[in-house]
Amino acid sequence: MAVKITNDCIACGACEAECPNKAIKEGPTSYEVDPERCTECVGSHRAQQCIEICPVSAVVLEEASREPREALLERWRKLHPGEEPKNS
Numbered sequence: 846m847a848v849k850i851t852n853d854c855i856a857c858g859a860c861e862a863e864c865p866n867k868a869i870k871e872g873p874t875s876y877e878v879d880p881e882r883c884t885e886c887v888g889s890h891r892a893q894q895c896i897e898i899c900p901v902s903a904v905v906l907e908e909a910s911r912e913p914r915e916a917l918l919e920r921w922r923k924l925h926p927g928e929e930p931k932n933s
Contacts, residue, residue: 851903854904858871861876885911
């Protein structure tokens, strides 16, 4: 999981509502990404919805932490049993 919410977060909640895996939750000071639920939108969308919706660009993709697409897709399948991925 390579999605991170930076200190620039204004706690607007836009990213939480857009996450298809419910991987984003409000933390003590800003929103946080649960690495066990984040698939970087693999399985649901072609692009990371949280990054696209953030009004202040506080959600970023850390290239050094990227996981293989197959690992992300496997996680998506566990989170969405019985469903077919939309962008496999």
